[in-house]
Amino acid sequence: MSAEYLFETNSSPDIASDSDVELRDWKSDYAKPMADIGIKQLAKILGISTASVSRALNNPDRVSDAMRKRVQDAAKQTGYRPNKMGASLRTAKTKNIIVIIPDISDSFNSGVIRSIERAASDRGYSVLFGDTQGIREAEISYGDMVRTRQADGIICFSHNLPFSDSDLDSENFKMPPIVNSCEQLQSLQLAGRAIPLVTIDNVAAGREITKHLLDLGHREIALITGDIDSPSTQQRLLGYKLALKEANIEFRQELIYEGEYTLEAGSSKTAEILSNSKRPSAIFCMCDETALGCLYTLKKNNVSVPTDISVVGFDDIKFARYFSPALTTVAQPVDEIGKQCVEILLDVIDGQTIDQKTVILPHKVVVRDSTQSISS
């Protein structure tokens, strides 16, 4: 948290006292004994067995019409809410999934998450989430939640499995339902197990966006990568190399700037680029946030985009089209990614066989105003 954030306390009129209402004390309210009713009391009230209540509520067709109506009415009447813990314990299903994510406030991620939440909710699942900040211990502790029966499955945004090495090595370790989103697992971690993955084809995408630049006549294309260890970065980099090779252009390591999927990396790495003697005519940022940081530094140094330098990003976050200039980038089907993740995960949880271990969703390069032909 930067110095800019050293807030001074500002005293001000208390906006919170809509004091036309008189407020009861809330704590005492909470301290009241739970008025809640359980299945037993409900059964007793109705003079029937708990089994009937349960059936009327969960398997309405296994019960007579009269019975069904009677207990459903009573349930509504009394405000009966079945205790999911009791149910979960008995059924060994939680109807929760956990999503493990390095940074939930990343624009691309939060888009996918939103979609996940919606899809899960549609199928009666809730989603817990764990923001790991890339910390291994955090990953592992969240991964543990399915073994402690707090969740039925995992959607993972990391290229690491959320389990400790010792667990992974263990003979009787059982892989819980898990699907990877956007990041392929490192094969050394796989240990012979195939984990479903939903992603785009990052190498194709990297190749295409590079080709776009190439087609515009660019020959010196700097690259600001994400975390160099991440498969998506590696794949996009491979795509970049492929495109160069296809165009018979020599790959030059000095044009590669190792960064991160962050604004700051984009900004600082661009400064580095600018500080070098000969400037590239284009910069390929491996994510849109990075591209924004890049645009920022470019403008600060009075190099104009796209006139002086073309810039492309990756992801097509919702802000991208509002950048100045509007960003050329490759769009990922955020909604579909999220949806597929939960579809697959829930299928696995339900014990269905998965036909496709990895689903590759279509991407699309969208050309906007941050790139232009080098000759013009």
Added chain:
Amino acid sequence: MSAEYLFETNSSPDIASDSDVELRDWKSDYAKPMADIGIKQLAKILGISTASVSRALNNPDRVSDAMRKRVQDAAKQTGYRPNKMGASLRTAKTKNIIVIIPDISDSFNSGVIRSIERAASDRGYSVLFGDTQGIREAEISYGDMVRTRQADGIICFSHNLPFSDSDLDSENFKMPPIVNSCEQLQSLQLAGRAIPLVTIDNVAAGREITKHLLDLGHREIALITGDIDSPSTQQRLLGYKLALKEANIEFRQELIYEGEYTLEAGSSKTAEILSNSKRPSAIFCMCDETALGCLYTLKKNNVSVPTDISVVGFDDIKFARYFSPALTTVAQPVDEIGKQCVEILLDVIDGQTIDQKTVILPHKVVVRDSTQSISS
């Protein structure tokens, strides 16, 4: 989803086959019987009672050193993971909190969420989240989760209580632990109950940022609001009016443009502003995303910021300083808001009395490049 997103399927080399590893079938792996061990088996293995195991693990000081070591070792050895459902059922505590939020992909929200997650995690709680998209039914269904014992408390970003009206009216309705984040509850919903709130002083903030504009000599300040029903919008609007009054400037309704906290609203409302005969010299957007939309449309219409028009935002999302021009805005202490929310909530859950029903955190107007004196 716009037409731009009509992806064509692109066939491409399957990047996923690192086929140097041979993959076992995953489904069959999952289908294996649960190898997991329970407290009973662990107890039997050690030849002790389940009570001792439980104590050694949860109340290590209530047990002899030898015993503690023995079972902890065995637990690690066997990979014993206590079933939280069993525990929750017994203890009536879930160690979950749920956060109910209209849009998790909103930049400001996701910042707060991240902070919430961290704080909760630090205190041993997990967080579930529900993205309601502003839909009342969704709010209510998520609110229900504490009554179904899936969570111990609620952090709510809406100005509505996540309970049905009939529940609220009900005589024996018991308010669960809940705290509001950023949005004050509508007083009519309060029904006599005081709900903790953590927020900034929106009217002071609105007043200050308006005053900033006023000090620069601006007299015609257009305002693009958030959802006009939301208290935060109302409060910021009030601040705007207050500042005008202090400066002896007449409030003019035609300068008020009712929008939303979105990029699109910023863009479209700015177009409206521009279409009117006399232009304001400044625009106050009630959130940064809106401001970005505003900047975008301004630029598209060749009005330059801040030369022709000054623009201010609200929130200071992480992108704000990277906008072009860098955005003058009011910073909210995102991290602190999240932290305080969980502190208070967990205190309430623990049955402690809350001294402060509403905590007002300090904000700060941060001046960057999107505003300038009107004379210059």
Added chain:
DNA sequence: TAGCAGAATGTAAACGTTTACATTAATTGT
């Protein structure tokens, strides 16, 4: 009318913990 199938309901065990209470072991004071 007796017999019987099928539907409707009831009985009670089970899920995996925690914990009040009972018991046994260890420690202290005299």
Added chain:
DNA sequence: ACAATTAATGTAAACGTTTACATTCTGCTA
């Protein structure tokens, strides 16, 4: 050395559901 404490452990009930199995009811057929 023997009570009297205190510490350590064990026993078994309880949490709130679901569900296999047993029982009762209903309506038909022969």
